[in-house]
Amino acid sequence: MKIFDISWPISKATTGYKDRYIVSIDEIKNFNRDGVRETAIHLSSHTGTHVDAPSHFLKEGRTIDEITLDRLIGDAVVLDMTTCAERITRDCLLAHENDIVAGGIVLLRTTNSDLSPTDKFSPHFVYLEASGAKYLAEKKVKAVGIDYLGIEHSQPGHPTHENLLNADVVVIEGLRLGHVQPGKYLFVCLPLNMIGTEAAPARAILMAK
Amino acid sequence: MKIFDISWPISKATTGYKDRYIVSIDEIKNFNRDGVRETAIHLSSHTGTHVDAPSHFLKEGRTIDEITLDRLIGDAVVLDMTTCAERITRDCLLAHENDIVAGGIVLLRTTNSDLSPTDKFSPHFVYLEASGAKYLAEKKVKAVGIDYLGIEHSQPGHPTHENLLNADVVVIEGLRLGHVQPGKYLFVCLPLNMIGTEAAPARAILMAK
Numbered sequence: 019m020k021i022f023d024i025s026w027p028i029s030k031a032t033t034g035y036k037d038r039y040i041v042s043i044d045e046i047k048n049f050n051r052d053g054v055r056e057t058a059i060h061l062s063s064h065t066g067t068h069v070d071a072p073s074h075f076l077k078e079g080r081t082i083d084e085i086t087l088d089r090l091i092g093d094a095v096v097l098d099m100t101t102c103a104e105r106i107t108r109d110c111l112l113a114h115e116n117d118i119v120a121g122g123i124v125l126l127r128t129t130n131s132d133l134s135p136t137d138k139f140s141p142h143f144v145y146l147e148a149s150g151a152k153y154l155a156e157k158k159v160k161a162v163g164i165d166y167l168g169i170e171h172s173q174p175g176h177p178t179h180e181n182l183l184n185a186d187v188v189v190i191e192g193l194r195l196g197h198v199q200p201g202k203y204l205f206v207c208l209p210l211n212m213i214g215t216e217a218a219p220a221r222a223i224l225m226a227k
Numbered sequence: 228m229k230i231f232d233i234s235w236p237i238s239k240a241t242t243g244y245k246d247r248y249i250v251s252i253d254e255i256k257n258f259n260r261d262g263v264r265e266t267a268i269h270l271s272s273h274t275g276t277h278v279d280a281p282s283h284f285l286k287e288g289r290t291i292d293e294i295t296l297d298r299l300i301g302d303a304v305v306l307d308m309t310t311c312a313e314r315i316t317r318d319c320l321l322a323h324e325n326d327i328v329a330g331g332i333v334l335l336r337t338t339n340s341d342l343s344p345t346d347k348f349s350p351h352f353v354y355l356e357a358s359g360a361k362y363l364a365e366k367k368v369k370a371v372g373i374d375y376l377g378i379e380h381s382q383p384g385h386p387t388h389e390n391l392l393n394a395d396v397v398v399i400e401g402l403r404l405g406h407v408q409p410g411k412y413l414f415v416c417l418p419l420n421m422i423g424t425e426a427a428p429a430r431a432i433l434m435a436k
Contacts, residue, residue, distance in 0.1 A: 021296050021297055021300065023296060023420065025419075025420040026420065027292070027420050027422050028419055028420055028421050028422060029421070029422040029423065039255070039267060043421075043423075043424060046248070046271070049286060053284075054283060054284055054385075055282055055283055055284075055425040056271070056272065056273065056283070056425065056426075057271075057272045057424045057425060057426070058248060058269065058270065058271050058272065059268075059269070059270060059271075059272060059419075059421070059424075059428075060267065060268070060269045061267065061268060062255070062265070062266075062267045062268075063265065063266045063267065063268060064265065066419075066420065067420065073264055074263060074264055074265070075262075075263055075264075077258060083236070087230050087232060087432060088230055091230065091432075176263075206415055206417070208415070208417040208429075208430035208431075208432065209430060210234075210237055210268075210275075210419070210428055210429075210430055211232065211234040211235065211236050211237055211275065211276070211430055212237050212238070212252075212268070213236050213237060213238040214238065214252075215252060215266045215268075216264035216265065216266060217265075217266070219268075219419055220417075220419075220430075221417035221418060221419055221420055221429075221430070222417075223296060223300075223417065
């Protein structure tokens with residue numbers, strides 16, 4: 019079965035959200051000195067590919083360990099959103115309404131995937147507008163993913179996150195989708211098993227059906 | 228499809244290998260002050276469930292990003308090794324030889340799974356002895372996992388790692404297997420997409436077949 023890795027590479031050069039929280043990788047043991055290599059990693063819970071839990075934006079929201087993994091595994095559709103120049107609205111999504119189903123996973127492939135994973139942070143990334151988020155919540159998808167480090171910007175009150183997280187739609191940010199064709203796949207996204215945090219770094223793959 | 232999470236929980240209380248490299252989780256943004264929660268994480272590449280790349284112990288070994296994910300996904304067998312009191316030898320494994328197949332993934336469920344993931348480090352954990360590692364390499368399994376933070380101890384020259392890594396058998400440490408029955412499953416282990424490191428933290432699951 020063909021596996022597509024759709025995860026953001028993590029290194030010291032990885033783009034940070036708003037250029038904050040640069041990854042550090044420290045050498046703890048050195049091969050020449052110790053006969054073994056060993057590193058430690060310092061990163062934001064929102065570095066690269068990651069899953070947001072409701073507690074990121076909601077006062078009483080659940081933490082990442084309270085999201086069951088069945089919400090991050092299953093049938094997914096990669097939608098071609100490259101014609102949406104700035105933001106993904108309800109109207110952009112309506113053109114794909116037959117592919118957006120209750121219990122499904124929607125992955126938004128935008129022109130963000132043209133950016134390199136080590137480019138300076140792009141404040142003008144294509145985002146999911148509140149109307150698009152509300153539509154996906156109404157359609158009862160179980161998760162939505164996007165190909166940049168955030169799923170929204172420039173919206174006071176974070177209505178995209180609020181619409182999704184209040185409806186228990188899991189938010190996956192920092193995917194890389196430029197190398198996969200739009201269409202249907204089996205999706206598996208496994209965040210680190212962090213206890214009590216509002217997000218966790220993850221690895222995500224698509225498998226051809 | 229039933230999903231079993233077999234990953235070690237990660238928190239500030241997580242047991243560290245030889246009680247080193249305690250995880251830290253720092254609050255970057257606070258809900259009351261900032262209206263959003265955000266954390267940063269500092270952990271060893273060998274914290275909890277993780278994958279060792281050949282470069283951990285081999286001078287010219289490949290790094291974690293050079294291990295293709297198909298080696299961490301596929302048919303697996305959980306073997307009951309709870310009767311092996313101290314170490315898993317070739318003889319322990321021979322009793323299961325029909326379940327150990329070329330291209331398969333072998334997961335060793337030992338009495339280590341009785342230890343809590345926040346207990347003080349146990350230097351007497353059950354490990355895979357060199358003879359057992361050599362046998363698994365000869366059988367050409369593609370990966371082997373164990374339910375403690377290391378797969379070997381007390382063997383000068385690290386022959387267990389050397390036998391496995393030299394034969395391109397991927398090593399997965401820090402699994403939790405106490406809650407799964409021995410038998411056959413579909414296994415998915417996804418390490419963070421670290422570039423150039425000798426290991427990476429991972430999440431691992433079993434799916435009932």
